[in-house]
Amino acid sequence: MRWPRIRSLVLLLAVAVCAPMLRVSAQSVGAVTSADTLLDGSALNDIWLHINARDWQDLHTNYQDGTYYPVDFEWQGVKVRNSGIRVRGNTTRNDHKPSFRIDFNRYVDGQDLFGLKALVLNNSWHDPSMLHDDLSMQTFQKMGIPAPRQAHVRLYVGAAREYAGVYVISEEISKTFLTANFREDNGYLYEFHRQDGDNYGFQEQPELGWYIPRFGPKTHETESVANLYTPVRTLVEAVNEARQDNLEDRLGDYLDVRTFITELAVQNVLAQTDGLVGGVGMNNFYLYRFAGKKLSMLIPWDQDNSFSRMDMPPSDNMGTNVLASKIWNEPKYRDAYLARLLDTADLVSSGWLEQEAAREYEQIRAAVYEDPLTPYSRDEFDQANAFVQQFARERGAVVRQYVASIAPEVLRSRRLR
Amino acid sequence: MPARANTSIVVRLVIVVVVLAASLFAGAPPASAQVKLTFDKHPAIDFGDVFTASVRVKSQNDWRGFPSEPESDPKNVFDPYRERIAVEGRILGRVLYHVEREFHDTSSPWKNIYLETRVLHGVHVQGGQFNMPFGLDQTTSLMNQDFNYHSLAGSFLAPGRGIGVMAFGDFFKKNLVAYEAGVFRQDGDNTRSAQLQDLRVAPTFVGRIVVKPFSKWQPLNFARSMETGFAFSDGELPAGLYSLKGQTIPGDAFVQKVYVNGRRQRLGAQLQWRPGPIGVQAEAMRVRDTRLGQGIEDQDLPNVVERAWYVSGTWLATGEHKKDTITPARPFLNGGYGAIELGARLERLSTGSGPALNPALYGPRSPGVFPTADLVWTTGVNWYVNKFFELSLNVIREDRTLLRTATLSSGPVWSRTFRVEFGL
Numbered sequence: 001m002r003w004p005r006i007r008s009l010v011l012l013l014a015v016a017v018c019a020p021m022l023r024v025s026a027q028s029v030g031a032v033t034s035a036d037t038l039l040d041g042s043a044l045n046d047i048w049l050h051i052n053a054r055d056w057q058d059l060h061t062n063y064q065d066g067t068y069y070p071v072d073f074e075w076q077g078v079k080v081r082n083s084g085i086r087v088r089g090n091t092t093r094n095d096h097k098p099s100f101r102i103d104f105n106r107y108v109d110g111q112d113l114f115g116l117k118a119l120v121l122n123n124s125w126h127d128p129s130m131l132h133d134d135l136s137m138q139t140f141q142k143m144g145i146p147a148p149r150q151a152h153v154r155l156y157v158g159a160a161r162e163y164a165g166v167y168v169i170s171e172e173i174s175k176t177f178l179t180a181n182f183r184e185d186n187g188y189l190y191e192f193h194r195q196d197g198d199n200y201g202f203q204e205q206p207e208l209g210w211y212i213p214r215f216g217p218k219t220h221e222t223e224s225v226a227n228l229y230t231p232v233r234t235l236v237e238a239v240n241e242a243r244q245d246n247l248e249d250r251l252g253d254y255l256d257v258r259t260f261i262t263e264l265a266v267q268n269v270l271a272q273t274d275g276l277v278g279g280v281g282m283n284n285f286y287l288y289r290f291a292g293k294k295l296s297m298l299i300p301w302d303q304d305n306s307f308s309r310m311d312m313p314p315s316d317n318m319g320t321n322v323l324a325s326k327i328w329n330e331p332k333y334r335d336a337y338l339a340r341l342l343d344t345a346d347l348v349s350s351g352w353l354e355q356e357a358a359r360e361y362e363q364i365r366a367a368v369y370e371d372p373l374t375p376y377s378r379d380e381f382d383q384a385n386a387f388v389q390q391f392a393r394e395r396g397a398v399v400r401q402y403v404a405s406i407a408p409e410v411l412r413s414r415r416l417r
Numbered sequence: 418m419p420a421r422a423n424t425s426i427v428v429r430l431v432i433v434v435v436v437l438a439a440s441l442f443a444g445a446p447p448a449s450a451q452v453k454l455t456f457d458k459h460p461a462i463d464f465g466d467v468f469t470a471s472v473r474v475k476s477q478n479d480w481r482g483f484p485s486e487p488e489s490d491p492k493n494v495f496d497p498y499r500e501r502i503a504v505e506g507r508i509l510g511r512v513l514y515h516v517e518r519e520f521h522d523t524s525s526p527w528k529n530i531y532l533e534t535r536v537l538h539g540v541h542v543q544g545g546q547f548n549m550p551f552g553l554d555q556t557t558s559l560m561n562q563d564f565n566y567h568s569l570a571g572s573f574l575a576p577g578r579g580i581g582v583m584a585f586g587d588f589f590k591k592n593l594v595a596y597e598a599g600v601f602r603q604d605g606d607n608t609r610s611a612q613l614q615d616l617r618v619a620p621t622f623v624g625r626i627v628v629k630p631f632s633k634w635q636p637l638n639f640a641r642s643m644e645t646g647f648a649f650s651d652g653e654l655p656a657g658l659y660s661l662k663g664q665t666i667p668g669d670a671f672v673q674k675v676y677v678n679g680r681r682q683r684l685g686a687q688l689q690w691r692p693g694p695i696g697v698q699a700e701a702m703r704v705r706d707t708r709l710g711q712g713i714e715d716q717d718l719p720n721v722v723e724r725a726w727y728v729s730g731t732w733l734a735t736g737e738h739k740k741d742t743i744t745p746a747r748p749f750l751n752g753g754y755g756a757i758e759l760g761a762r763l764e765r766l767s768t769g770s771g772p773a774l775n776p777a778l779y780g781p782r783s784p785g786v787f788p789t790a791d792l793v794w795t796t797g798v799n800w801y802v803n804k805f806f807e808l809s810l811n812v813i814r815e816d817r818t819l820l821r822t823a824t825l826s827s828g829p830v831w832s833r834t835f836r837v838e839f840g841l
Contacts, residue, residue, distance in 0.1 A: 052710075070781045082779065082783060107779075158714075
């Protein structure tokens with residue numbers, strides 16, 4: 001009689017201990033699946049923003065403001081009430097078809113959409129194909145660089161469910177993103193804000209105040225200026241002080257040079273003109289410093305200006321950035337960079353990128369044709385997409401030819417491998 | 418409407434008063450013989466019956482001990498609460514004028530600026546910028562308050578100051594019934610947000626009747642000072658995030674802001690009784706804002722309602738009679754210790770209306786407004802050193818019922834304030 005009773009007690013205890021774990025596990029599986037469904041791009045999802053007509057009007061009238069308005073976000077019957085929406089963007093900010101940021105926890109603490117605290121709806125204002133950003137992020141991911149997931153959506157607005165056009169939905173770079181990609185979220189995350197007139201490329205800036213407007217903290221926001229920005233300045237100093245022939249010796253603790261080389265390679269293969277070595281200096285990235293470490297990483301953001309020119313040399317503007325310049329001028333790092341160019345070129349010309357571009361074009365074409373707010377004609381949309389597909393077909397060869405012209409030994413050694 | 422419309426109107430009012438006074442001076446006979454300088458409680462100058470002017474100075478400086486609430490803005494221990502100067506007097510013996518400026522409020526430094534005259538027996542007319550006749554505590558001069566801070570009702574539900582015209586007076590002898598009725602450009606500065614000041618809206622009507630039911634009854638001598646009153650206001654409310662505010666004692670917002678549109682209507686009741694050295698005062702207010710078309714799908718939402726009340730009592734331990742202005746019978750260092758007054762006030766401000774919702778469904782456009790409240794006990798001692806100086810110590814206990822997203826402390830919270838006040 002005693003043993004069955006003890007067994008029952010043990011069983012009950014085991015159930016009691018395991019039940020919370022089972023519940024958490026079920027929640028997380030459900031969350032990942034659902035967020036993936038929205039962001040994996042396999043389907044053109046419909047998003048319905050329930051918003052007061054006056055607020056929708058005010059969003060457009062006061063599009064330069066960062067004012068939040070309440071909105072109910074609906075997707076596939078799932079409604080996240082009392083979310084907050086505001087207009088976002090810099091050069092893409094406009095009152096005709098604004099980009100938006102939706103914060104699910106703006107008015108309700110802890111509220112999320114299957115684990116996502118916020119979403120960004122990009123208008124692709126500078127990109128008639130509507131594919132540049134999404135395809136760039138996918139390329140980064142395939143090259144091992146963490147980048148935000150993106151997908152196209154049809155946006156509907158208001159009580160009358162009026163069609164407001166096609167948008168590119170993007171997960172935000174936030175603690176959720178950090179956890180998913182780095183399995184931690186307690187480090188220091190900054191969004192880089194390029195200032196008008198800047199042509200910045202890791203040049204030393206002794207004053208901490210210089211960093212404040214440029215590196216907006218996204219975590220630890222309330223910490224002191226010294227806590228937030230001294231490590232950023234130290235990173236920049238390390239970039240400047242590092243010996244060109246052995247960058248890792250001084251810089252290794254602060255930045256992974258190989259990762260930076262890969263990021264440069266991806267952006268230059270994709271002919272990005274507004275990235276880490278764009279024409280106006282560094283732009284469109286987040287900086288993340290890992291928890292309890294000096295090590296930082298750059299995370300790509302807003303790659304609308306990629307796919308710019310088929311013949312853009314992948315060495316453009318390398319001299320304007322202190323670190324890129326050291327990489328370019330030191331043979332062993334230049335060879336490493338050229339090798340990553342070839343890796344990226346191989347990926348791009350493998351057929352994957354062209355197929356993905358064609359698939360996405362087919363997926364959104366009818367919706368874009370009906371988009372009442374797009375600034376581009378159907379012809380412009382079609383031509384831009386045709387160029388993206390051509391770029392995907394031919395860019396790899398252009399890059400390989402470039403590498404062969406300046407460092408044939410790199411190409412040869414690769415073939416031997 | 419330009420953003421500085423109210424300021425420019427106030428400045429114009431100042432100019433009118435100054436020009437009126439100057440023109441009278443210009444037309445007056447050589448007056449050196451008539452000029453009389455006096456300094457009783459405050460400096461004054463009389464030009465016979467033509468023009469009089471007296472200068473008032475009000476200064477209140479606080480040392481504060483507020484609870485540490487890491488998520489709220491830090492508060493300085495020293496707070497120069499009020500530094501005001503006012504000039505008031507009469508023009509031709511008939512028109513009373515008042516101009517007042519605050520030095521610590523850079524956004525709206527001009528406070529009460531008005532002209533007042535009697536047009537008929539029992540009918541006075543006042544025009545300019547002044548306190549709307551709603552709320553006993555709110556319309557009591559800051560120098561005559563029993564406690565360091567206005568009541569929550571007076572601070573956040575009463576309309577405060579506005580630009581308008583008001584008639585007032587009394588019926589019967591001994592002010593048995595007094596009335597005030599005014600029309601103002603818009604709602605008062607207590608409840609107006611900066612954005613709302615830019616909007617031109619329809620006028621707000623405000624009225625109050627105060628009755629002293631026992632003022633003529635000799636048998637009820639102890640009750641003769643008792644007065645009770647009722648007030649209302651009704652004005653247009655433009656669409657926007659303009660619901661009423663509510664702040665904790667340290668000054669942090671705790672009331673959920675919601676979208677409103679339509680009308681704002683107030684009802685208020687007040688009671689004051691001052692038998693000898695004792696003062697008893699109480700008020701209750703209710704404000705209702707409509708929300709036409711403010712739902713997320715443009716639908717009408719239930720009204721949002723805020724309520725507040727307080728009851729307070731004071732006792733002048735040194736025996737002076739309770740009045741608006743306390744002058745010690747035996748000032749400090751002049752044969753006595755000044756006047757000592759003990760007081761306590763219990764008050765509550767609350768909001769929350771519409772249907773009860775799941776906490777996640779409350780938002781600025783949701784039909785329900787999340788219930789929040791602040792129940793506040795204030796106990797204090799006032800030391801009237803002489804007719805110029807007063808020292809006040811208040812100990813305040815708040816019991817907060819907060820928004821679920823609030824980052825402020827809930828439950829009992831203690832604050833202390835010590836004030837040095839100088840009035841001339």
